[in-house]
Amino acid sequence: MQRRRSGDCAFAGPVEESRSPPAPPLAPMTRSDAPTPAPLRPSATLLLARDTEAGPQLLMLRRADRGDQNSHAWVFPGGLLDAADRAAHPHCAGLDDVAASERLGLAAGGLDHWVAALRECFEEAGLLLAVEADGGEPDPGELAVLADDWRLALQRGERTLAQLCEALGWRLAVDRLHWIAHWVTPLGMPKRFDARFFLARAPQGQEARHDGSEMVDLRWLGAAEALSGAAGVQVTGPARSLLDQLAGFADVAEMLAWAGQLGPISPIQPRLGRLGPLDPQGGGRLAPIPPQHPAYPEIGRIDPQGAGHALAHIAPGVAVPLSPDRRVLRVTAPNGSVMTGPGTNSYLLRSGGRGPADEAGWAVIDPGPDDPAHVQSLLAAAPGPIRWILVTHTHIDHSPAARALQAATGAQVLGQRPAHPEWQDTAFAPDRPLAGGELLELGPELTLEVIHTPGHAANHLCYRHVQERLLFTGDHVMQGSTVVINPPDGDMAAYLASLRALADRVEGPQGFEWIAPGHGFLIPQPARALELLIRHRRRREAATLAALIRLGSSPLEALLPVVYHDVPPQRHPVAARSLRAHLLHLQGQLRVAEAQGRWHVLP
Structure with a gap:
């Protein structure tokens, strides 16, 4: 009888480069650069x-x-x-x-x-x-x-x-x-x-x-x-x-x-991704990325055949192709923090057809903070001239670089001026103001629908890439986190209404299949993602009302550790802004009222 070799039943750890040569770390997303998959062996x-x-x-x-x-x-x-x-x-x-x-x-x-x-x-x-x-x-x-x-x-x-x-x-x-x-x-x-x-x-x-x-x-x-x-x-x-x-x-x-007592068991299939900024291009050692990892869905989109060029981490300054033929690129600013996560995402969108890349015009969504190094990264990432700069909103991590990028390229700036001065880029002055509802025909492969989505900021806009069925959401939807709603510029009622309006159109002819957030990786299943955000806010609002009923008349400071018990205390000052937004929303519904700095439930 032929000798049968025993074998381990699953991928154990990082791939040794000498044993599995990868494709270039940031190769274009194609279906021809990956080898034929090895056959699955039951074990x-x-x-x-x-x-x-x-x-x-x-x-x-x-x-x-x-x-x-x-x-x-x-x-x-x-x-x-x-x-x-x-x-x-x-x-x-x-x-x-x-x-x-x-x-x-x-x-x-x-x-x-x-x-x-x-x-x-x-x-x-x-x-x-x-x-x-x-x-x-x-x-x-x-x-x-x-x-x-x-x-x-x-x-x-x-x-x-x-x-x-x-x-x-x-x-x-x-x-x-x-x-x-x-x-x-x-x-x-x-x-x-x-x-x-x-x-x-x-x-x-x-x-x-x-x-x-x-x-x-x-x-x-x-x-x-x-x-x-x-x-x-x-x-x-x-x-x-x-x-x-x-x-x-x-x-x-x-x-x-x-x-x-386990119910039906579904297969778990990790995806290969590159971990750690171990080389100048941001790539690193190949490793199995499990389904719960935030990069998992994006890896499946940009590397469906496991060629090994997708990053499983956000690498500032690296141009990451998010669509075939590099029509959509992401470059993340080096401003990671508690508030910005891994950094602010800027997106470059190609407007031309399938000819030479350097003949196509490019649009930038959210040029990012006032950071010369990030501006240089954007200029280096665009294979052709940057002709349009679009801004989702004017918080200081999203719009200030528009001025330096425009000075370097002569591009037209589009967006809305800030409605309130707090934490805003008050110098932002668009060449073309946008109100929402516009359909921007920027090229044969780039049509953007402008959607006004107030809530996180009064002047917040989302942009729907018609050809890619991709929605750029700025801070309206972030990956792996909820956004801060900070009155008076932030408005919880407007935020919930904007989320609902987007959720109601996901599946229609004006829908979208992926969300490209201002922070983090691409988000799949947009209807589910939006419903989860709405549900989260509704639960937080219910917790606010329940705390008031239990505690009686209370200042915001007393409600905060009760309503946000699941948030680390060091983040409570930020959470206090959203709690105030919830209270104002409940006040607008005539469910609570404020008197001398204390909140109480209305009969």
């Missing part, structure tokens, strides 16, 4: 847990150096499914292939995953969940002797688990395994796995021993201990995610109860 992993006086522990093994992406990684026992696993179906206790396949959403062969998890654990750690013909547990001593005789033969494909069961009259205890996760290796990796993860209680009396070839070390560790890197154990990827989920349980019974 299974088993997490074994045991109780100790210090709490539950999980079995982890360290992989040998195989010269691949998973060498030296600390993992759970697991590997590839084998064609011979199917022969063990008649020897499985408590679960058949029909039921197993239904659980996994497969037409057939689902039970192979349970068998493979048990087989891999036996091969790599010498532990086997099985029962004798009379239902009793196998003798640990007998099993240890068998392990020495059978493990290597199984790894080489010289024997099968079905033959072991036939020889001893045993049945595999597949009914003890709980399916808890499904991970898929990112596109662009040289080896890709479609991995199911299972959880079970470790068999009593059996001693775990690594095989010395596939695995070269073995530890029983508490989940929190493994996550902390204790004893030199470093975990990444799916292992880290699963350990994080299991870290809070008091014993194995609690773990298994949790596992038994």
Whole structure:
């Protein structure tokens, strides 16, 4: 029989550049620069847990150096499914292939995953969940002797688990395994796995021993201990995610109860992205970016085939292509802070057709703060002349660079003057004032609809890129954060109305598919994003009203720590502005009133 190599079931950590050469860090977003994806290989992993006086522990093994992406990684026992696993179906206790396949959403062969998890654990750690013909547990001593005789033969494909069961009259205890996760290796990796993860209680009396070839070390560790890197154990990827989920349980019974109540399990597929500003272009080491990462949706848009050129961090001064043929670029100013997040985004939009880039005119949305270095970054990023400068609003991190950029390019400036002086760029003077409702035909591939969206600022505008179905939202919608509403320029009623107006048009002919915010990465599913913002504000307003009912007549300072209990105290001075906006909104609805600096609920 052909030797079968065991394999790790998911991408473990950063990609070594020498083993997976990437595309240029900021290559144009195309569909022709990525290699053919490596095929997915079905695999299974088993997490074994045991109780100790210090709490539950999980079995982890360290992989040998195989010269691949998973060498030296600390993992759970697991590997590839084998064609011979199917022969063990008649020897499985408590679960058949029909039921197993239904659980996994497969037409057939689902039970192979349970068998493979048990087989891999036996091969790599010498532990086997099985029962004798009379239902009793196998003798640990007998099993240890068998392990020495059978493990290597199984790894080489010289024997099968079905033959072991036939020889001893045993049945595999597949009914003890709980399916808890499904991970898929990112596109662009040289080896890709479609991995199911299972959880079970470790068999009593059996001693775990690594095989010395596939695995070269073995530890029983508490989940929190493994996550902390204790004893030199470093975990990444799916292992880290699963350990994080299991870290809070008091014993194995609690773990298994949790596992038994899990609903439908969806596959988790990270995407390759570049982390850390490790070179002048802002690129860094390739790493798997999980779905909860703020860059995850954007990476899927700009690098759908996993070529490895998308950034998973905001790198100031780097031109990031957000659409095919570099028609839309993002350059972020180096002004990151608590208020601006990773920095203020400026967007460059190409107006010309598909001819030479240097013949096209370019528009800039939000030139950013008064920062000469940022202005130079914008000039360097535009392959052609900048002819238009559009401003979403005149806060000092969005519009002041318009003057220096106009002086360097002669571009026309468009936007609205500030309505209030506080924290505003009061010197902003547009060549063409905008009121909202205009349709700006700036070129064959650039039509912008101007949408007046007061709330964060009275003069706030959003711009809808008709061809790209992309909405540039300035500070009206930010990624990963809610905006501050600061009266009198900020108005909560106007803000909520503007959010609702945008949400109501997302799906129509004047809709949009992505949001390009003034801070952060691109935002997908705009209808959902807008509804979440509206819901958040409604909840905060309900909390404000409930606090007033409970506390009675109170100054804003007394309400603040109650309503914003989930916000760090150092941010309360900023939160106080939005709280005042909520109170004024409730006052406008005749639900609360203010007298001598104290707020109270109206009867």
